[in-house]
Every structure is written in C-alpha cells, then in structure tokens.
C-alpha cells in the first residue's frame with residue numbers, strides 16, 4: 001500500500017508561513033499533480049514529504065505510517081529534481097546504483113536492477129558515460145532511472161521536464177504517463193506546465209500562497225473551478241473573466257455584456273439560476289472559456305443555450321489548430337477561439353457563438369464561486 | 372559611394388579604417404606585453420640554459436663547456452640536501468595545505484554564523500609576504516623568545532621546541548610557516564568549490580540514503596577534482612620556487628640543513644661566484660616544474676575534452 005496523507009501540514013521559515021495547513025490524500029497508484037504560481041510552496045511541500053526539511057506542525061503519513069520524524073532514507077521515497085541532480089563524478093551506471101549500494105543490496109542484484117531500469121528507459125548505451133556527456137533529455141532519463149531503481153512506495157517529481165525543449169517535453173511526458181500506467185506507482189508531481197497537469201494527473205491540487213485552492217480531477221478543475229484564482233490559473237489561454245451586472249430577462253437570471261455598442265444578455269445555466277438571483281442588480285465576475293466563444297464553422301448551429309452575436313475583432317492570433325480572436329466585452333479584452341478557416345481580420349465584425357452551458361460566476365470581492 | 376557590388380549583386384559596405392582598428396585593437400594592445408614577456412621570460416630562460424653549459428664563474432662566459440656544471444652539481448652534497456629538503460618540504464607542505472584547507476572549508480560550509488569573519492581570519496596570512504611570515508615565525512619558533520620560552524614560563528620547565536636550531540628538523544619549521552600562510556588560500560578555493568555544488572545533488576544523495584560523511588566522501592569531494600588540480604598546481608609551484616620564506620625563517624641554516632634548490636641557486640650564483648653552477652641548478656628546477664605540471668595539465672585538459 002503506497003498511500004500518502006498530508007494532514008494540516010504547516011511550515012514557517014521564521015515569521016513567514018510558507019504552508020498554511022495543507023490537507024491532501026493520495027490513493028495507492030494515484031498520480032497527483034501540484035500546480036501553482038512560483039513561490040506558492042510546491043517545492044517546499046515536496047521537500048517536507050521527502051523529509052529534506054522538517055514540518056512545523058501537522059502530520060505526513062506514507063503507506064499508513066507517520067513519517068514526521070523519519071529521515072529521507074527511511075521514508076521509502078524516490079525523488080526526481082528539476083536540475084536532475086546527477087552525481088557529476090559518477091558514471092550513469094553508478095548514478096543509478098548509488099542508492100542500492102548505500103542500502104547494501106548485493107552486487108548481482110544491483111547489476112540486474114541497473115540493467116532492467118536502463119532497458120525500461122532505453123539508456124543502455126549510456127551506462128558508462130559521465131553525466132556531463134549527456135544531453136538534457138538523456139540526463140532526465142538517468143534521473144528517472146535513479147528513482148526507478150529503488151522501487152519506492154512513493155515517487156516525487158519536482159518539475160522534471162521544465163529544462164527540456166518543447167518537443168522532448170512532449171515525448172518525455174508521454175513516457176512518464178506510460179511508466180505510471182505500467183508501474184502503477186504513486187506519484188506526486190510538481191509542474192508549471194498546464195498541459196502536463198491536465199494530461200498526466202489523476203487529480204490536480206491547485207496551490208496559491210501556501211494553500212490548496214482546489215483538489216480535483218483535471219476535468220473538474222477545468223470545468224468547475226472552485227474560485228476565481230483557479231479559474232484564471234488553469235487553462236491556456238486562460239478563462240476570460242469579465243465584470244458584469246446581473247440582470248433578469250424572460251424569467252431568467254444572467255449578466256449583461258456590451259462590446260462598446262449595444263448591450264446583450266447572457267442567461268446563466270439552470271444550475272446557478274438560484275444562486276445568481278441573490279446578486280440581482282450588483283456586479284459579478286463571469287467566466288467563459290475561449291472555446292465557448294467560437295464561430296459557426298466550429299460549433300454547429302444555434303441552440304437554446306447558445307446565442308449568436310456580432311462583435312468587433314481587435315486582434316487575430318493564428319495558432320495553427322485554432323485562431324484566437326480578441327474582442328472587447330465590458331471594456332475587458334476577451335479571447336475567442338475560432339476555426340482557422342474562418343478568415344477574420346482585425347477591425348472586422350465577426351459572428352460569434354456564445355456557449356452558455358458552462359458559464360461560471362464569481363463573487364468579485366471574496367473571489368469565491370457563486371453556485 | 373563607399374559601397375561596392377558583391378557577387379550576389381547586393382550592396383556591400385566597404386570596411387573602413389575604424390573597422391580595421393576595431394579588429395586589430397586587441398593585437399595592438401597585447402603586442403608589447405607579449406614581446407616583453409617573450410624577451411624577459413623565455414629569453415632569459417634560454418640565456419640561463421646557455422650559461423648552464425659554460426664554465427662561467429663571477430661573470431658570464433659564453434664558450435660551451437658541455438655538462439661540467441651538471442656533473443659538479445650532482446656531486447655536490449649541499450645540492451642533494453637541497454633536493455631532499457625540497458621533497459620533504461614540498462610533499463608535507465602540499466599535503467598539509469590540502470588536508471587542512473579542505474577540512475576548514477567543509478567546516479565553514481556548514482553555514483555557521485561567524486563565517487565571514489572566520490574566512491577573513493583564515494585568509495589573512497595570504498596577504499602577508501613570505502618575508503613577513505618567515506620573520507614572524509622565526510621569532511615564534513626561537514627557543515629563547517617564542518613558544519618554548521612561553522610554555523616554560525607557564526611552568527613546564529622541561530618543554531623543548533627547538534626544531535629551528537636543530538639541523539635535521541629545521542626544514543619542518545619551514546613546512547609549518549609555509550602551511551600557515553597558504554592553507555587559508557586553499558580553503559578559499561575549496562570553499563568556492565563546495566558552494567558551487569548544486570543543493571539538489573545533496574538532497575538527491577540524502578534521498579538515496581547516504582550519510583553526511585558518505586555524501587562528502589563519495590560525491591562532493593570527488594566532484595572538487597578541478598579544485599584539487601588548481602590547488603596542486605599553485606602549491607607545487609610555490610614549493611619549488613620557495614626562497615624568501617627560507618631566507619627569512621632559517622636563512623638555510625643551521626649550516627645548510629634547510630637549504631632548498633632556490634636558496635642553493637642564489638647562494639652559488641650570487642654569493643659564491645659560480646654563475647654556471649647556479650644556472651644549472653635553475654635549469655634543473657625548471658625541469659622539475661615542467662615534469663610535474665605538464666603531465667597534470669595534459670591529463671586534466673584531456674578530461675576536459677571528454678566533457679568533464
């Protein structure tokens with residue numbers, strides 16, 4: 001059983017509280033992603049789990065065993081670092097077997113493990129090289145190999161792919177996913193990369209300022225953000241967040257938007273009708289993803305929860321698979337994602353289709369979700 | 372128009388004088404220094420080499436006389452003492468500096484509070500010239516004035532520490548003074564190296580289960596190889612050319628028991644009017660330096676090519 005439970009963990013460095021009570025439960029074989037802006041305490045949390053730093057209060061248990069007072073070597077974990085942290089004076093082979101040697105595993109068994117891991121990661125040809133003779137991607141593999149050799153209860157990854165170029169990152173991402181499927185290992189993985197977070201994780205913990213803002217599956221985090229921060233942080237390009245007054249129309253609650261000219265009404269989804277009606281007359285923040293403002297070509301035709309509007313296009317960014325179009329709503333720039341074959345140019349008026357089924361609303365002061 | 376038409380038919384601005392000057396400037400600036408260095412270093416090496424094959428005495432003479440000076444040199448008992456002393460001094464001096472320097476650096480690397488002050492304290496002797504070091508230690512080690520006297524006054528009447536006036540032991544006092552002066556510098560080198568080690572490597576080793584001692588012996592110290600190399604080169608050339616320290620501390624004495632090749636060379640070339648013999652000893656010293664440093668440099672730069 002390789003579970004991990006983090007119960008109300010706090011960490012202060014002098015007067016600064018870096019972690020303000022973290023609660024996370026990771027199931028056996030689960031792939032947990034930690035994301036958050038720089039300095040929010042992801043690495044700190046990972047170091048606490050690894051035992052490289054002490055916690056101020058709270059409890060960390062790995063496999064049902066409280067490890068608060070155990071040193072890293074007794075916690076049965078392996079860690080992969082952003083800078084790979086290979087031992088510069090050892091060959092790849094010795095890098096991988098160092099942990100085994102320390103644990104006094106017999107020579108024959110060590111060799112067997114090194115060969116198994118090398119085969120798994122396809123680094124057999126590199127075993128006798130020094131780390132400095134490897135490319136970034138190869139070093140990354142060796143760092144993974146060092147972690148895999150030990151077959152620990154828990155793997156910790158601290159931004160392992162962030163030093164790789166875009167293409168290699170995609171490859172390694174696929175490999176890590178494959179490895180996880182094959183080994184069924186429990187993994188805690190820190191990343192900055194939206195796509196890594198969405199594709200790799202079974203669940204994502206979105207952190208900010210030493211707190212977990214939301215802990216849920218990638219799809220939930222994406223579609224159903226817990227608060228304004230999560231909504232703005234997850235997604236690339238991010239969710240459009242526009243201040244808008246709440247209004248009634250045809251017996252439905254919704255928000256009024258304008259693009260500099262005429263005002264139009266976006267009705268809220270049925271589920272939030274109740275919650276939003278309390279806000280009638282005041283301003284809220286409405287969140288709408290770029291792919292929910294699109295054109296006819298991409299999204300078929302008008303339905304009850306879709307409305308069509310003409311809006312003036314400010315800027316056009318072709319990205320290849322989609323074209324991003326910037327318009328102004330309530331004096332806020334709003335990104336829309338249209339089909340690349342829709343030929344729009346800045347200054348044009350374009351027909352855009354708003355998908356209302358996934359609109360989300362936030363309290364503009366408390367930044368909480370309105371449900 | 373200062374443009375000509377190039378092969379591709381595009382305009383190609385012609386190089387102007389300022390551009391030539393810009394590319395040539397480094398050469399113009401470095402030229403005189405290079406010439407002076409060539410003349411005063413390599414020119415004089417060649418001159419000394421030539422003299423060592425003559426029978427010059429008080430004044431240089433230029434008729435070649437073969438290897439006579441070298442034969443005389445190696446028949447001279449004083450030269451052998453100097454060589455043996457160089458072995459003792461060089462070996463111990465380098466060893467003590469490396470070991471103590473590394474230990475001090477490791478201790479300082481534990482992020483202790485007074486680090487800045489301690490570093491300055493250890494490094495300070497390096498700011499003194501060997502003459503000052505030698506003079507200070509001559510007083511400290513003088514049996515009548517220094518350490519021995521002090522401890523005897525404290526009541527330990529039988530305490531003796533008179534190496535500086537004991538023929539077989541005086542060379543060890545040179546080791547003490549030399550190490551005192553240079554250890555701080557070696558420590559600074561090692562400390563810089565230790566600080567350059569990525570924190571994550573240490574964390575990785577902790578996760579791998581290595582104890583702090585093991586982390587130092589298996590990972591950090593071996594990765595300081597280039598620092599060892601630099602320290603070794605610097606220390607060995609300090610050892611081989613050591614002259615002022617011995618002159619100030621023991622003057623080569625008692626007798627000539629703490630002579631080093633450099634003091635030998637000086638005595639014979641300038642005090643005893645045997646320029647040829649002095650030149651021969653100087654050439655032997657040069658050969659020793661070359662013999663030590665060239666293979667080291669070669670092996671280290673080769674490792675460099677392999678991507679270390």
Ligand SMILES: Nc1ncnc2c1ncn2[C@@H]1O[C@H](COP(=O)(O)OP(=O)(O)OP(=O)(O)O)[C@@H](O)[C@H]1O
Nearest residue numbers: 013016018036037038039040041042043044045192
């Ligand atoms: N040893 C320390 N002493 C004081 N403050 C620290 C220490 N280590 C980290 N911090 C602070 O803790 C906060 C969290 O740091 P941490 O390294 O965990 O951020 P992170 O989320 O990993 O950021 P990044 O994405 O940039 O790696 C930062 O504000 C940092 O300044």
Ligand SMILES: [Mg+2]
Nearest residue numbers: 042043044158
């Ligand atoms: Mg970090």
